Amino acid sequence: MKEEKTTIDVRKITKFYGSGESRFQVLKDICLKIEDGDFAVILGASGSGKSTFLNTISGLERPDNGNIFYDEKDITALSDSELTEFRKENVGFIFQQYYLLPHMSVDKNVKMGADLSGNKDYKAVIEAVGLGEKLHKYPSELSGGEQQRASIARALAKKPRVLFLDEPTGALDEQTGRQVLDYIGKLQKEYKFAIIMVTHNQNIAEMANTVIKMNSGKISEIYSNEVQKTAYEIGW
Amino acid sequence: MRLGGDEMVIGIKDATKLFGVSVIACCAVLVCTMFFNFYLDVMLIEDRILSEQAMMFYHAQLSTAKVVCLVSGGCLLITSVIMLLFYIKHYIDTHRKELGILKALGYSKLKIAKNFWVFGISIFTGTAIGFCGAFLLMPAFYGLQNEDNILPEITIRFHPSVLLYFVILPTIAFTILAIFYAYFKLKQPVLTLLKDSLQTSSKVKKNKDSKNKDCLFIDELRKNTLKRKKTLVFFIVFAAFCFSAMTQMSFSMKDLSSEMMGAMVLLIGIVLACVTLFLAITTVINGNTKTIAVMRVFGYSQKECCKALLGGYRPMSYIGFAIGTVYQYALLRIMVDIVFKDIESVPVYEFDFPVMLISLVTFIVIYEIIMYCYSEKIKKISVKEIMLE
Numbered sequence: 001m002k003e004e005k006t007t008i009d010v011r012k013i014t015k016f017y018g019s020g021e022s023r024f025q026v027l028k029d030i031c032l033k034i035e036d037g038d039f040a041v042i043l044g045a046s047g048s049g050k051s052t053f054l055n056t057i058s059g060l061e062r063p064d065n066g067n068i069f070y071d072e073k074d075i076t077a078l079s080d081s082e083l084t085e086f087r088k089e090n091v092g093f094i095f096q097q098y099y100l101l102p103h104m105s106v107d108k109n110v111k112m113g114a115d116l117s118g119n120k121d122y123k124a125v126i127e128a129v130g131l132g133e134k135l136h137k138y139p140s141e142l143s144g145g146e147q148q149r150a151s152i153a154r155a156l157a158k159k160p161r162v163l164f165l166d167e168p169t170g171a172l173d174e175q176t177g178r179q180v181l182d183y184i185g186k187l188q189k190e191y192k193f194a195i196i197m198v199t200h201n202q203n204i205a206e207m208a209n210t211v212i213k214m215n216s217g218k219i220s221e222i223y224s225n226e227v228q229k230t231a232y233e234i235g236w
Numbered sequence: 237m238r239l240g241g242d243e244m245v246i247g248i249k250d251a252t253k254l255f256g257v258s259v260i261a262c263c264a265v266l267v268c269t270m271f272f273n274f275y276l277d278v279m280l281i282e283d284r285i286l287s288e289q290a291m292m293f294y295h296a297q298l299s300t301a302k303v304v305c306l307v308s309g310g311c312l313l314i315t316s317v318i319m320l321l322f323y324i325k326h327y328i329d330t331h332r333k334e335l336g337i338l339k340a341l342g343y344s345k346l347k348i349a350k351n352f353w354v355f356g357i358s359i360f361t362g363t364a365i366g367f368c369g370a371f372l373l374m375p376a377f378y379g380l381q382n383e384d385n386i387l388p389e390i391t392i393r394f395h396p397s398v399l400l401y402f403v404i405l406p407t408i409a410f411t412i413l414a415i416f417y418a419y420f421k422l423k424q425p426v427l428t429l430l431k432d433s434l435q436t437s438s439k440v441k442k443n444k445d446s447k448n449k450d451c452l453f454i455d456e457l458r459k460n461t462l463k464r465k466k467t468l469v470f471f472i473v474f475a476a477f478c479f480s481a482m483t484q485m486s487f488s489m490k491d492l493s494s495e496m497m498g499a500m501v502l503l504i505g506i507v508l509a510c511v512t513l514f515l516a517i518t519t520v521i522n523g524n525t526k527t528i529a530v531m532r533v534f535g536y537s538q539k540e541c542c543k544a545l546l547g548g549y550r551p552m553s554y555i556g557f558a559i560g561t562v563y564q565y566a567l568l569r570i571m572v573d574i575v576f577k578d579i580e581s582v583p584v585y586e587f588d589f590p591v592m593l594i595s596l597v598t599f600i601v602i603y604e605i606i607m608y609c610y611s612e613k614i615k616k617i618s619v620k621e622i623m624l625e
Contacts, residue, residue: 060533080615081537088535099530101457103464108456115453116535158534 008034008057008162008194013066013076015052015217026052027063028217034162034210039188039195039228041205044214050198051166053214057196058091058164059083070161088116092160092193094184096167098147100139106150107135113158122157128190129153129183145176149183156187163188165197169204174236181207181231203235246351250327254358256515257319261362262369263504264312265402268305269370270377272402275301276395277378284388293386300571307567313406315474315512316359320410321417322467324352326519328421335422336429349419356411363403373500380496454536454544457527461520462548471516472549473556476599479509480560481567483595484588488568491583510602517610520545528617542611550603557599561592 015027026049034040044050055061057068059075067074075086092113100109106126114122126132129149139147148168155163168184169177185207188195197204205211206229213221278297285291328335338348374392382390422429462469482505486498521528528541536544565587572585 084532084535084537086535087533091535093533099526101527101530103460104456108453111453111456112531113534 007036007069007071008032008196009067009069010034010057011067011069013056013063013068015049015056015061015063017052026217027056029066030217030219032057032212032219032222034194034196036161037188037192037194038210039185039208040197040210040212041208042196042198042212042214043200043202043205044198045200048214049217050214054164054166054196054198058093058162059087088158090161092155092158092163094148094151094155094163094165094168096170098139098144098151098171100147100150100154102139105136105138106131106142106153109139109150110153110157113154113156117157117159119157119159122153125153125157126150128156128187143176144172145179148172148176148180152180152183152187156191156193159191160193162194162196165195165199167199168197169199169201178231178234178236185231201236206234207231246327246354248354248357250354252358253327254320254323254355256511257316257323257355258358258362258365259507259511260312260316260319261359261406262366263508264309264316265363265366265406266370266373267312267504268309269367269398269402270374271301271304273370273374273392273395273398274378274381274390275305276398277390277393278387280393281388281390290386297381297387303571312508316410317413318467318470319512319515320355320359320414322471324355324414324417325421326523328418332424332429332431336426339422339426339429345419345422349415349422352414352418353411355414356407359410360403360407363406367399367403376496454540457544458548461524461545462552465520465523468516468520469549469552471512472552473559475509475512475516476553476556476603477560477563478505478512479599479602480557480595481505481564482508482560483598484561484591485564485568487591487595488564488585488588491585509599510606513603513606517546517549517606520549521610521613525617528614532617538611538615541614542607545614546607546610550607553599553603557596 010030010032012029012031013027014025014029016023016025018024030053042050042053052061056063059068059078063076067076069075070086070090073086075083078086100106101112104112107123110122110126114120114125123132123135126135129152131146131149131153134142134146134150139150142150148171152168163184165184169180172180181204184195195208197208199205206225209225209228211221211223211225212219275298278294278301282294285294335348339345371392371394378390378392482501486500486502486505489498489501524545528545531541531544532538568585
């Protein structure tokens with residue numbers, strides 16, 4: 001949404017959990033580059049480190065070693081408040097469990113994201129995800145798919161440069177999952193933000209232009225899709 | 237909460253969370269036991285009173301004891317009941333999944349609710365400590381109440397009825413209340429209990445949020461937080477009320493009563509206010525951990541999270557302080573004008589503005605320190621909190 005070209009440059013990051021004898025390495029010297037407007041999918045089995053990797057490159061966690069550059073800015077060198085400011089200005093998140101605020105309407109949930117970027121026209125995003133009629137509904141009055149679309153609107157209303165998605169269709173059935181992915185794909189083409197999505201569903205990787213496979217804390221394979229399929233063209 | 241074969245749903249550890257109820261019960265019983273025991277002991281010396289002046293003093297002492305018992309006991313009893321019910325509801329809300337599983341497995345509502353008897357322990361602990369504390373303080377208290385020896389010597393006696401009224405009956409009553417309230421709350425269908433509380437708790441009234449189109453999200457959340465937990469608003473108001481009423485009363489009382497009474501009222505006021513405030517704010521933060529985590533993930537600062545979740549309580553606390561000021565003035569006015577009206581040499585009582593000012597400034601300082609501590613707690617809430625599920 002912002003005009004600058006975004007490049008995420010991940011340089012040899014490592015991450016450990018635990019201490020003493022129970023200390024184990026979750027991320028092992030990972031290097032990666034994500035270009036502006038990329039649609040990257042991170043695939044991997046449970047415990048492969050993909051969620052930790054997502055948390056680390058999005059600025060939610062700090063790596064123990066290595067650097068993560070957004071343009072020329074090394075986010076590993078930022079203080080906590082600077083990191084908060086960085087997230088405010090650059091990234092959006094979509095979670096498997098939606099995490100909408102249950103006591104607030106769709107309108108107010110999306111406003112949560114919009115206020116961060118001073119976006120007064122946030123209702124256009126709600127319309128874009130097909131929830132224009134449900135503006136004043138509460139999360140409990142929405143279906144799972146609608147809740148996820150509301151969380152997409154919330155993330156996009158803050159005009160992120162990079163959108164991070166952690167198993168966004170994990171709690172949805174096939175039809176709803178395809179619908180949600182379709183909205184994400186279309187909105188990315190319209191707003192040109194980069195997408196980094198963690199999923200265990202290999203079929204979703206066919207929608208991406210970059211596929212990153214992880215195993216035991218390492219990137220085992222990176223490849224590009226010459227043709228990006230739509231949500232309704234992929235298998236499930 | 238245990239789901240094992242011993243059928244224990246709630247442990248003693250859970251009862252310790254009702255620390256606030258124990259403190260309030262302790263304060264209530266401490267004051268009521270001293271005054272009620274004194275009331276009963278003073279009544280026994282009526283036959284030995286010979287002078288008219290002593291008789292008037294005798295009646296004034298009885299009236300004082302009655303008023304203090306009814307006002308402080310009644311006020312703190314209502315607060316204890318509200319706090320107990322609030323914590324049982326809070327417990328059920330935070331353990332709804334486990335309780336739902338038990339119901340799904342075939343445990344009856346009554347069988348589960350019976351386990352809530354453990355909350356009665358907190359009442360027993362508080363009342364027992366208050367009762368014992370009162371008997372420890374009683375020699376000094378009796379001495380001060382009859383400092384000028386207007387009345388004949390008053391002997392401290394143990395009245396079983398005091399133990400019954402202030403320890404045994406409250407413990408039984410609160411235990412039964414806990415069981416029946418839990419039974420009532422557990423009437424929810426199993427599926428409702430099993431659903432994620434974050435989602436099911438959204439049976440909210442259609443608020444006026446849609447009308448406030450230009451209202452910022454943070455302001456909206458602040459209003460929403462206040463509206464959702466009205467009990468917490470009551471506790472914040474109560475905390476400020478206690479602080480205001482009791483600190484001002486303790487200084488105003490120095491001419492009307494003893495320094496010991498003043499110090500005791502001051503101590504009870506500060507303890508009650510701090511404990512209630514601490515518990516209320518802890519509940520606000522704990523109940524909004526996920527909201528804070530989501531806000532932090534999206535880039536809201538610690539200050540903004542604090543403003544959204546705690547900012548709304550500040551004006552409420554000032555309202556509580558104002559009510560407390562009026563209350564303590566009215567109470568002392570009644571005491572002086574009605575209870576002590578026939579007693580000679582009772583000092584003139586006027587509203588003490590400097591004391592009110594000092595009390596207000598102290599309250600603001602304490603309140604802001606507590607808020608600062610909680611804003612640091614918000615800072616420590618991991619943004620990964622929601623990612624780990």
